[in-house]
Amino acid sequence: MTILIQNIGELVVVPRGPIGGRSMHTVNTITKAAIVVQDGRITWFGQACDLQYPDECHIIDARGGCVIPGLIDCHTHSVFAGTREGEFVKRLEGKSYAQIAEEGGGIRVSVEAMRSASCETLIELTLPRLRRMLQGGVTTVEIKSGYGLTVDDELKMLQAVSQLKALKPIELVGTYLAAHTTPREFVDQPEAYLDLILDDAVLSRVREEKLAEFCDVFCERTAFSIEQSRRVLETAKRYGLRPKLHADQITQIGASVLAGEVGAISADHLETIHDEGIAAMARAGSVAVLLPACSFFLGVDQAPARRMLEADLPVAIATDFNPGSSMIESLPLTLGIACTQMKMTPTEVLVAATANAAAAIDRQDSVGAIEVGMQADLLILDVPNHHRWMYELGRPSVRLVLKKGKIVVGEA
Ligand code: NIG
Numbered sequence: 396m397t398i399l400i401q402n403i404g405e406l407v408v409v410p411r412g413p414i415g416g417r418s419m420h421t422v423n424t425i426t427k428a429a430i431v432v433q434d435g436r437i438t439w440f441g442q443a444c445d446l447q448y449p450d451e452c453h454i455i456d457a458r459g460g461c462v463i464p465g466l467i468d469c470h471t472h473s474v475f476a477g478t479r480e481g482e483f484v485k486r487l488e489g490k491s492y493a494q495i496a497e498e499g500g501g502i503r504v505s506v507e508a509m510r511s512a513s514c515e516t517l518i519e520l521t522l523p524r525l526r527r528m529l530q531g532g533v534t535t536v537e538i539k540s541g542y543g544l545t546v547d548d549e550l551k552m553l554q555a556v557s558q559l560k561a562l563k564p565i566e567l568v569g570t571y572l573a574a575h576t577t578p579r580e581f582v583d584q585p586e587a588y589l590d591l592i593l594d595d596a597v598l599s600r601v602r603e604e605k606l607a608e609f610c611d612v613f614c615e616r617t618a619f620s621i622e623q624s625r626r627v628l629e630t631a632k633r634y635g636l637r638p639k640l641h642a643d644q645i646t647q648i649g650a651s652v653l654a655g656e657v658g659a660i661s662a663d664h665l666e667t668i669h670d671e672g673i674a675a676m677a678r679a680g681s682v683a684v685l686l687p688a689c690s691f692f693l694g695v696d697q698a699p700a701r702r703m704l705e706a707d708l709p710v711a712i713a714t715d716f717n718p719g720s721s722m723i724e725s726l727p728l729t730l731g732i733a734c735t736q737m738k739m740t741p742t743e744v745l746v747a748a749t750a751n752a753a754a755a756i757d758r759q760d761s762v763g764a765i766e767v768g769m770q771a772d773l774l775i776l777d778v779p780n781h782h783r784w785m786y787e788l789g790r791p792s793v794r795l796v797l798k799k800g801k802i803v804v805g806e807a
């Protein structure tokens with residue numbers, strides 16, 4: 396099946412990630428462009444005047460709209476049960492996220508709800524969230540466990556992700572985040588909890604059933620220390636799970652330096668990152684995943700994005716969608732927040748949510764770029780260029796979504 400998208404007002408030719416911060420603001424664009432897709436892959440793109448019409452093809456008229464790669468949300472906690480609006484109000488009244496966690500609120504509240512939900516319930520709750528993400532142009536989503544905090548409940552979350560994969564069309568990637576916080580039953584013995592979740596039988600099962608590709612840890616004063624986090628990530632590595640970290644979010648305890656030391660594929664959050672952390676990540680080639688919707692939702696300072704861009708770190712942006720610190724499921728809105736609050740340009744945020752987000756989940760060879768051979772995950776927007784897309788902040792502007800060359804949102 397051959398598809399021709401013609402009458403493209405602006406095609407943003409995002410190259411394959413990872414792309415260093417200093418190169419993120421200049422990306423080629425082609426006006427009056429066309430793309431040819433065959434068997435789910437991009438086989439040709441360029442100026443419409445150079446196009447050799449394929450013999451038989453299905454034509455999609457972009458009507459002068461902008462075409463970009465499908466968006467990738469590379470850090471989410473989209474599988475959750477229950478909500479926490481009470482905490483939202485408490486924060487508005489002056490309590491901090493950390494204070495609420497210390498008083499027994501926060502993640503632990505979501506844990507109670509998770510433990511009493513069945514896998515079927517989780518799927519039912521998550522499916523409409525994923526459908527809305529797809530409507531907004533997100534074609535690949537990473538989802539973490541981390542609200543179960545028992546072996547069975549953590550695996551239940553990952554099984555929900557696996558079963559959701561089969562329901563397509565959104566592509567899902569699982570991450571094992573059993574080390575999200577110490578559960579109530581183990582408050583004074585975090586090491587004993589780590590013994591459980593790092594047990595050989597558990598990690599072997601995660602690997603054999605392909606439940607996750609990455610292992611994440613919340614490395615923070617109120618969660619796991621540097622040495623505990625190192626233990627988690629080094630152990631998981633032996634089972635083929637590549638390291639990721641929730642790093643430098645609230646307090647600076649050296650988590651981004653650890654990210655470099657363990658060769659993390661990404662370190663995420665980074666609100667309090669310092670020069671040493673930036674240098675360590677640069678040496679290791681880790682992607683800096685920034686979560687501007689989280690800081691916006693909590694009403695706290697944003698990560699120093701420009702410093703990381705200037706240091707040439709590949710910067711990605713994700714929603715961190717979760718019921719506590721970022722009840723914001725819209726990646727396009729999150730990108731708008733990155734523009735106005737982190738002073739990133741529309742081109743930089745587009746690269747951050749495509750090529751570099753793909754690199755943060757090891758998908759750079761299949762998605763996130765406009766290149767011959769890449770999977771045809773494409774968006775047609777109802778705006779003439781990507782600057783206008785970000786400028787009309789928060790307005791849904793996706794007219795059509797193609798996933799592997801198939802129309803999954805909108806009509807041709
Ligand atoms: O990425 N920081 C830790 N974990 C999540 C929040 C989880 C929650 O509050 O439920 C985050 O912000």
Ligand code: FE
Nearest residue numbers: 470472641715
């Ligand atoms: Fe998170």
